[in-house]
Amino acid sequence: MDIPYNPIKAIQDAWVKILLDFRAWYFPETKQTQEWKFRAVNQAIRSCQSRLIDDAEAMLVAFRKNINTPEQKQGETAAMPVLLTAIAAVDMPPDIGQLLGVPYSIDVMIDDQIAKMRVNPTTVRAQIAFFATNPHDARSIASQFCTYLNDDAKRKIDVSFQVGKQTSKPFKFVVFDNSLMPSAIPSEAVNLSVFTVDVHLSGFVPQVFGLGLSGEHCVNHGFDAQGIPICAVDDDSDKVVIQADQFDVRHSRVKADRETGSITVETIKDRK
Incomplete structure (x- = not known):
């Protein structure tokens, strides 16, 4: 059986594109942030595992384990300043005043193909942590990032979800936080300044049937006498x-x- 598609990975990819757009939008205020703005992406913006959210020190340790410059040895150093980010699913679903899920399947047309789709409202927490060797650099990035997200157009993020084996479609996720503010994080390294910004992204994750996604034939057909889900092809799928x-x-x-x-x-x- 094919590996199921991971929607959180799709949201993470879209979030990183927002960070790249922010870097292009950002107005450098120091020599160090000017250098960060034009540095190679893999040395300037990196994603971390979701379990590292709220643990800035662990984020930095994970970043240092990579070979971030051709000259360095693994684990010895890391380019500064640097922006690290992590995304984690929020256990509580979005408020129904913002997003209302569709638990039943509706008929849709995707690329001239008839399919069925239901949507699951989802919220994820996205955090950035900016590390710099002086507080002015870190505060500059964090405060301008908050200003960047005050633009309503920037709050709407296109997330490309896989709806078929060879088909992806964009769905909107929105930053619903009305107030954004940077937070200073104490660090054991006395020569480092760390600022973080947290946002919540909410939107619909599509679940599409009829376009060949892994496991789609084993959904919503009930279960057998042993309680095992029944896999079946819809009667009208080949009409x-x-x-x-x-x-x-x-x-x-x-x-x-x-x-x-x-x-x-x-x-x-x-x-x-």
Whole structure:
């Protein structure tokens, strides 16, 4: 069986693109932040595992374990300043005043293919931690990031979710936090200043049936006598339309051959 698609990874990828856009938007205020703005991405912005959220020291340790410059040895040093980020799912679903889930499947058309879809409202917590050798650099990045997210357009994030084996579609996630503020984090390293910013991203995660996603045939078919989910193909999954009538200035009939895929159009009569 194929590995199921991980929607959290899709949200993380979209969040990193927001951070890249922020770096392009950012106005450098010091020589160090100017250098950070144009540094190679893998040395300037890195993602950390979700378990490291709220643990700035562990984030930095994980970053230092990478070989961040060609000259260094693994674990010895890391380019500064640097922006690290982590994303973690929030256990509590979004408020129904913001997002209301759809627990039943509805018919949809995706890339000219008929499918069924339901949506699951999801909230994730995204945190950035900016490490610098002086407090002014760290505060500059954190405060400008809060200003960046005060733009309503920047609060809406396109997350590309996989809806079929070869198909992905964008869905909107929104930063609903009305007040954003940076937080200074004490560090055991006396020569480091750390500021963090936290936001919550909420949106719909699609669950699509009929386009070949892993495990889709084992969803919503009940369970057997032993309590094991039943896997079945929907009865109408292989049905196609082979004839349709069109009425405009004339009455036309469109026919499709199920075996060959050829389509023919014939005029029945002109309309008066």
